Amino acid sequence: MPGVANILHADLDSFYASVEQRDNPRLRDRPVIVGGGVVLAASYEAKAYGVRSAMNGRQARMLCPHAIVVEPRMEAYGEASSAVFERFHDFTPEVEPISVDEAFLDVSGALRIFGSPADIAAQLRTRVLVDVGLPISVGVARTKFLAKVASAQSKPDGLLVVDPDREREFLHPLPVEVLWGVGPATSEKLRNHGVETVGDLASSGRAEMQSLLGSHSGRHLRDLAHNLDPRKVDTARRDRSMGAQRALGIRVRTRGELRTDLLGLVEKVAARLRKAERLTRTVTVRFRTADLRHESRSRTLLEPTASTAILTATADDLLSSLVDGPHGPGTRLGRVGCSLIGVTFSGLARPDAVQLAIRFPEEGRPTEALDGLVDDIRRRWGGRAVARASLIKSDAGVPVLQRPTALDAVEPLGSVE
DNA sequence: TCTGGGGTCCTAGGACCC
């Protein structure tokens, strides 16, 4: 097999639970469950009892009654994640984040300084453990897919290198569920079809798999089973969507309450959007009925925006089409109920560079002129910081940069009419 | 097995254009 195993997949073990054990000695070597209603993470001691993430909290406590249940501390996890990613970047700039606790690294440019990929993986594990205090598993292979499978196989606190000469021996005996993209639904289809291992999938017909799984998935999964994965580590991947959602208890919500919840989420995500200096063109309102069916309504705007006013009005409209029946506002809601409401912005774009110049007379009031500028940007882009303004004073014909002024200092959040 | 919140990607049908 040609090529060198230069790709690392690094994956923190039971991330949230490990952070809790790190920060609280009382939790070490004990079964820890993060999150009460639903399990966000379980320590290895809890996993030994069958506790899994995404599991119902009640069920988890039945499996492991002496587990210590802690509330999630998202800020702590965010800080830990940043610290770990800094260590990644100490070895190579070629880092592709997958989530808060997981990344691909291409170390082909780091070999001269740090040694073989296996050496680098070992050093990386040590650095993360010593500097950040967290165990991390690393898979090393020639492709992203193999590296990812290897890190999963090496857990917990492991390191596994897939020899390029032994890739198929490694891959083919594994169950099909190790393939990225095979979840419960696909797994069941494959098993009903007699496909249980990666090797089984590799020896099945291409047309057969495409008709079973759809043309794209069929081809993609079969390619992976054939050990074909040309994807490169992509450091420049950008966000494609942004959203927030809220699960609502069993209590019946009125249309008004639901609307208040939704608009709160819209404001929250719109603020994130502006902070990231992004605009959105498609607004999707998500809805889950009381009997857990998913529904959504979306609208694509003519122009991208980050304006809370526009986004709020759009979301409000979409909500109406979900909850208002033919017999009046909220009548459909009364019938189907609601157990979750959410909003997603997609079609994210960066604003074009906005450069607006204004001129005002010596005796004019700069703040008025600036207000006009802000109004103009507000009309076109909505919201606040899509650009930065600089006041330039012309002194005897020589422009002097006086004071860079962020528009968000002028324009308070969410005050767009 | 019905319980979270944050994402990604794909599909099928319809509208519309040439």
Place this chain on the structure above:
DNA sequence: TCTGGGGTCCTAGGACCC
């Protein structure tokens, strides 16, 4: 104009991942 094909965009829903 009622018969063709191809392409793009939008919408609603589904599957999957951490």
